[in-house]
Amino acid sequence: MNNMLTTLINIYKKSFTMQYIKAILFLVSFTMALIFISCENATTPPTPTKSVRDYTWTIDTLNIPDAFQNLMSSMYAANSEDIYLVGHNSGSQIYAGDGKMWHYNGKDWSVVRLRDQLGGFQLKAIHGSSSNNVWAVGSRQSSGDDFPTSFIAQYNGVSWKEHLRKSPNGIYDEPLSKSDVYSVYVESETEVWACGEGGVVYHYDGTSWDVDTIRIELNEDENFIAKDIVIYNSEILLLGFKNFQGAFFGTYYMFKKENQDWIIQDSIVQDAQGIKNWKWGAGYFYLSNSNQLYTMGLGGVFKLEGHSWTNIFENDSSIEGISEKDENNILAVGDFGLVFHYNDSDWKKLSNLEIADKYTCVWQDSDEAIIVGQLLGAYPMKTIVLHGK
Numbered sequence: 001m002n003n004m005l006t007t008l009i010n011i012y013k014k015s016f017t018m019q020y021i022k023a024i025l026f027l028v029s030f031t032m033a034l035i036f037i038s039c040e041n042a043t044t045p046p047t048p049t050k051s052v053r054d055y056t057w058t059i060d061t062l063n064i065p066d067a068f069q070n071l072m073s074s075m076y077a078a079n080s081e082d083i084y085l086v087g088h089n090s091g092s093q094i095y096a097g098d099g100k101m102w103h104y105n106g107k108d109w110s111v112v113r114l115r116d117q118l119g120g121f122q123l124k125a126i127h128g129s130s131s132n133n134v135w136a137v138g139s140r141q142s143s144g145d146d147f148p149t150s151f152i153a154q155y156n157g158v159s160w161k162e163h164l165r166k167s168p169n170g171i172y173d174e175p176l177s178k179s180d181v182y183s184v185y186v187e188s189e190t191e192v193w194a195c196g197e198g199g200v201v202y203h204y205d206g207t208s209w210d211v212d213t214i215r216i217e218l219n220e221d222e223n224f225i226a227k228d229i230v231i232y233n234s235e236i237l238l239l240g241f242k243n244f245q246g247a248f249f250g251t252y253y254m255f256k257k258e259n260q261d262w263i264i265q266d267s268i269v270q271d272a273q274g275i276k277n278w279k280w281g282a283g284y285f286y287l288s289n290s291n292q293l294y295t296m297g298l299g300g301v302f303k304l305e306g307h308s309w310t311n312i313f314e315n316d317s318s319i320e321g322i323s324e325k326d327e328n329n330i331l332a333v334g335d336f337g338l339v340f341h342y343n344d345s346d347w348k349k350l351s352n353l354e355i356a357d358k359y360t361c362v363w364q365d366s367d368e369a370i371i372v373g374q375l376l377g378a379y380p381m382k383t384i385v386l387h388g389k
Contacts, residue, residue, distance in 0.1 A: 052331060052341050052369060053348065055388035059355070062109055062383040064099050067092040071374045072102060072383040074124065075321075075361040078131040080368055081106030086123040086136055087360075087383070101126075101136065102383075109385070114153075118162050121151045124196075127186045132157030137181035137194050147178040152194060152202065164202075164209060177202075177211055183228040183284075195226035195238060201262075214240065214255065214262045221245050230285040232293045232304075238262065239285065239295070249274075252282045275299070280309040281319065288324040296322050301332055313340065313347050321361040323369070333359035333371055356384055 062085070064070050072087035082105070089099030097115030100123045114121075121140040128134035134155040139148040152163045181196040190206030199214035216224055221244055228239045236257035243250025252268040268279050275298075283297015293304040301313040301322055313319070317335040324330045328344030339353040339362075356373025363370045371386040 050367065050389075051343065052325075052329070052364070052388065053343070053350065055369065057353065057386050057388045060109055060385040060387065062102055062385065063380065064089065064092045064094055064111070065380075066094055067099055067380060069381040070099060070383055071376075071381055072372055073360040073374075074126050075363055075370070075372055076126045076128045076134060077363040077370065078128060078134070080365060080370075082131050083363070083370060084112075084126050084128075084134060084136075085361075085372060085383070085385075086126045086138075088122070100138075104385075114160055118153060118160060121153075122148075122180075123151075124180065124182050125184050127184045128155075129186045129188050133186060133189050135184050135186050135192060135194075136160075137184040137196075139180040148180055150177050150179055150181045150194075150196065150200070150202070152181060152184070163204070177213075182225060185229050185231060185285075187231050191231070193229045193231065193236065195229045197225050199224050199226050199240065201226055201229070201238070212262075214238070216240075216242065216253070216264075218242065222250075228284045230287055230293070232285075232287060233291075237285065237293075239283070241282075254280060270298075278302075278311070283318060283320065286322050286324075290324065290326065292324060292327060294322055294324075296320070296332065296334075301330075313342065315340075320359060321372075323362045323364045325364050325366065331362050331364055331369060331371070333362045333373075335359075337373065339371060353386060355386070 062070060062072065067090050069088060069090040072085040074086050075083065077083040085102045086100060092099050095111050097120055098111050098113050101112040101114065102109050103112050119140065121138055123136050123138040126134065126136045136153050138151045140151045141148040150164055153160050154163060177200040179197040179200040181194050184194040186192050192204040194202040201212040201214060203210045214226055218224060222242055223245050224240060224242045226238055226240050230237050238255040240253040240255060241250060249270040249272055252270065254265040255262045256265050266279055268275060268282060278299025281295035281297040281299050281302045286294040286296060295302045295309065296319040298318050300311060300315040301319055302309040303312050313332060317338065319332050319334040322330060322332045330342040332340045335358050337354045337356040337359060339350040339359060340347050341350055357376040359371055359373040361372045367389060369388040373384050375382045375384060
């Protein structure tokens with residue numbers, strides 16, 4: 001009898017233990033399922049954006065060994081793997097007639113070979129609206145020409161084509177000025193503006209060119225240039241500069257095109273003692289991806305707010321280039337190898353980047369930056385490219 005009772009008790013204990021174990025396993029499985037579902041539905045916090053001030057920088061040197069000078073001064077970046085630079089090259093046998101344009105493919109820089117296709121020319125500026133619509137401007141002086149003439153070329157994603165060139169009979173087949181072209185602004189394939197020496201202004205509508213000249217009163221030995229041009233909220237704005245030949249000071253102008261006329265919006269007179277109160281950055285325009293318009297140059301960086309220019313960064317030396325990631329994240333570069341960064345709190349000089357004698361242009365996207373500089377104090381003079389990530 002006792003043996004039978006003991007056997008029944010053991011069976012009950014085993015049964016109870018199995019039920020208990022099954023219950024525990026069920027609860028564990030249920031809890032894990034809830035945790036998994038919770039993790040699936042939870043919003044993953046975004047990865048903090050790295051500040052430009054914390055970037056790691058590498059340096060590329062653009063040097064042609066037998067060229068005394070290789071100095072790039074203008075940049076267009078369609079993206080981080082498609083970047084063009086243009087500027088001055090003193091001449092090379094290695095790249096005969098070339099070296100005035102470089103291209104970056106995301107890994108390497110290479111000289112763009114254009115001499116055989118387009119002949120000899122000088123380049124001052126480059127801009128575009130996409131990888132398949134890039135424009136470079138400057139001048140050329142062909143054999144038999146008494147003066148340099150305008151040079152404007154377009155890249156369509158496959159090859160470069162020169163606009164405004166002579167036909168085989170030596171006659172210009174489109175309007176052309178005996179003027180160096182200093183600036184080009186590309187809104188689209190059917191809206192391109194360029195300007196330069198003597199106040200010349202070009203406009204291309206996708207089919208044909210119009211050439212115009214801004215005329216202001218000039219005394220003997222005075223010179224006027226249309227320095228930079230931009231389209232902002234459907235308005236055409238232009239920066240001009242008048243000076244005595246060879247002088248570094250003069251009068252700066254802000255123009256707006258109204259119908260067929262160029263109207264002076266304002267002017268700044270600079271004498272040998274300089275100016276303490278600049279009205280705008282006396283150099284270049286910069287239109288950001290967020291449609292904010294800036295000027296930069298002597299006086300620092302100015303931002304257009306309504307109908308007036310606000311000095312957002314004052315600097316003793318000239319600011320030659322700026323790039324805006326957003327309104328609270330701006331890079332500014334310029335003379336004496338200076339680089340400044342704005343982070344919505346302050347402008348900080350990035351002393352670790354005081355490498356070049358002069359920085360000429362800058363570009364940035366969400367997670368990297370490109371800064372172009374010149375080494376002027378050694379032989380040969382070279383271009384360096386700082387790449388920060």
